[in-house]
Amino acid sequence: xxxxxxxCTKVMSKVFEVDASRINDETSPDSLPQxxxxxxxQMVLGLEKMxxxxxxxxxGIDLETFKMIxxxxxxxxxx
Amino acid sequence: MGFMYYKKLDKLLSQSIYGLxxxxxxxxxIDAVLEVTRHHYEKCKPYRRFCEKRMxxxxxxxxxxxxxxxxxxxxxxxxxxxxxxxEVFREIKSSATSTGRSSRIGLDKETSRRQSKCFNKVVLxxxxxDRREFIVLDESSSxxxxxxxxxxxxxxxxxxxxxxxxxxxxxxxxxxLRLDENKxxxxxxxxEKNPGNxxxxxxxxxxxxxxxxxxxxxxxxxxxxxxxILHIGGWKKLESAxxxxxxxxxxxxxxxxxxxxxxxxFYGFTEQAGLIYPTCEEGVRxxxxxxxxxxxDPLSLRxxxxxxxxxxxxxxPIQTSYPGHSVLTEDVGYIIGVDECSCGRKGKTFKVVGRxxxxxxxxxxxxxxxxxx
Numbered sequence: 001x002x003x004x005x006x007x008c009t010k011v012m013s014k015v016f017e018v019d020a021s022r023i024n025d026e027t028s029p030d031s032l033p034q035x036x037x038x039x040x041x042q043m044v045l046g047l048e049k050m051x052x053x054x055x056x057x058x059x060g061i062d063l064e065t066f067k068m069i070x071x072x073x074x075x076x077x078x079x
Numbered sequence: 080m081g082f083m084y085y086k087k088l089d090k091l092l093s094q095s096i097y098g099l100x101x102x103x104x105x106x107x108x109i110d111a112v113l114e115v116t117r118h119h120y121e122k123c124k125p126y127r128r129f130c131e132k133r134m135x136x137x138x139x140x141x142x143x144x145x146x147x148x149x150x151x152x153x154x155x156x157x158x159x160x161x162x163x164x165x166e167v168f169r170e171i172k173s174s175a176t177s178t179g180r181s182s183r184i185g186l187d188k189e190t191s192r193r194q195s196k197c198f199n200k201v202v203l204x205x206x207x208x209d210r211r212e213f214i215v216l217d218e219s220s221s222x223x224x225x226x227x228x229x230x231x232x233x234x235x236x237x238x239x240x241x242x243x244x245x246x247x248x249x250x251x252x253x254x255x256l257r258l259d260e261n262k263x264x265x266x267x268x269x270x271e272k273n274p275g276n277x278x279x280x281x282x283x284x285x286x287x288x289x290x291x292x293x294x295x296x297x298x299x300x301x302x303x304x305x306x307x308i309l310h311i312g313g314w315k316k317l318e319s320a321x322x323x324x325x326x327x328x329x330x331x332x333x334x335x336x337x338x339x340x341x342x343x344x345f346y347g348f349t350e351q352a353g354l355i356y357p358t359c360e361e362g363v364r365x366x367x368x369x370x371x372x373x374x375x376d377p378l379s380l381r382x383x384x385x386x387x388x389x390x391x392x393x394x395x396p397i398q399t400s401y402p403g404h405s406v407l408t409e410d411v412g413y414i415i416g417v418d419e420c421s422c423g424r425k426g427k428t429f430k431v432v433g434r435x436x437x438x439x440x441x442x443x444x445x446x447x448x449x450x451x452x
Binding site: 036 | 188192195196199200203208209210222236237239240241242243
């Protein structure tokens with residue numbers, strides 16, 4: 001597992017209080033009831049802190065699956 | 080079950096929110112409304128019966144004026160659905176009204192997600208794409224979780240998508256609400272250090288009666304130029320206290336030192352959750368590309384021309400789990416113009432002036448006001 005995936009899993013696992021083994025590429029608000037609107041904000045803030053990046057509210061709207069999150073962080077942490 | 084694919088609705092939602100002129104908007108909008116109307120007609124038997132009684136058939140409608148509308152009273156008690164009941168994952172109930180009957184809205188995941196996206200886009204267009212600290216004029220439990228949520232807590236939670244932190248300053252004691260004035264003072268002093276990073280959010284009645292009026296009485300003032308004030312829901316009680324929207328704006332500017340254009344009054348109603356109409360910098364509301372408004376005479380129900388006051392009917396195809404796509408409200412207002420607001424946004428501009436005389440008191444702010452000590 002890449003470092004980014006591992007860290008994203010760690011943030012989500014902590015925010016949503018689920019075992020890391022339950023998180024995969026397809027994980028979304030549909031498969032994880034804890035991933036509601038407030039959970040989403042906490043997750044985004046957790047990711048910002050973990051990777052020292054900024055995710056604007058508009059960018060946050062499009063983070064609908066674990067895979068989308070990893071792709072977004074990879075782009076933001078390039079270089 | 081997988082998501083349904085609404086091709087024309089998707090096309091509509093991919094358009095710029097306030098960028099299209101009428102001649103470009105309506106062909107795309109009507110196509111999407113027709114697509115969704117057919118869906119409700121096929122999947123929701125009570126809706127179909129309602130249409131049949133009114134001799135309405137989706138295949139025979141040509142203008143939006145022909146589209147049959149459901150009064151908000153039809154959503155009370157009964158859960159109207161256009162999807163199987165086991166696909167409903169969240170039910171929203173409007174604030175309990177004076178008759179104790181609230182509207183019930185069933186959301187499947189697809190509708191909920193679509194509504195959230197539309198809501199978020201409109202909010203960001205108005206307040207900017209930055210994450211800010213929220214001072215919420217409500218109690219902390221309104222930020223809680225649950226499968227059946229009140230419209231009040233649902234509204235607050237929906238808005239926090241652009242927050243970096245949320246503070247509350249109202250406490251509940253023995254079933255009654257009370258403003259924690261010391262905490263509010265601390266929060267506002269904190270906001271004075273970097274006002275642009277703060278949003279004060281509350282229901283209109285609470286904002287005015289329990290915050291602004293108290294500050295006016297005490298003579299306390301703050302310097303919050305750059306902060307934004309967002310408020311929503313229920314003008315009926317303020318009307319009886321003779322507080323006009325203009326007075327609310329000028330008093331907010333006086334005691335909080337905010338700029339007039341940074342005070343945003345949101346209008347929306349439970350039966351079309353997800354649709355929100357903020358006042359623009361010019362103080363009027365706009366229909367986004369995915370909504371339209373028609374004004375109807377309260378007696379004849381015929382549609383009225385620009386500037387004439389009547390009941391507001393809203394049309395939108397964004398709900399597919401229940402037939403909330405054409406709703407006649409008990410709110411009174413008028414259309415100001417089309418595509419000509421100096422703020423630059425296109426769409427119909429309109430004003431909401433109040434509730435019909437015989438309408439019940441509702442709106443989160445009004446209902447919440449009753450709970451204050």
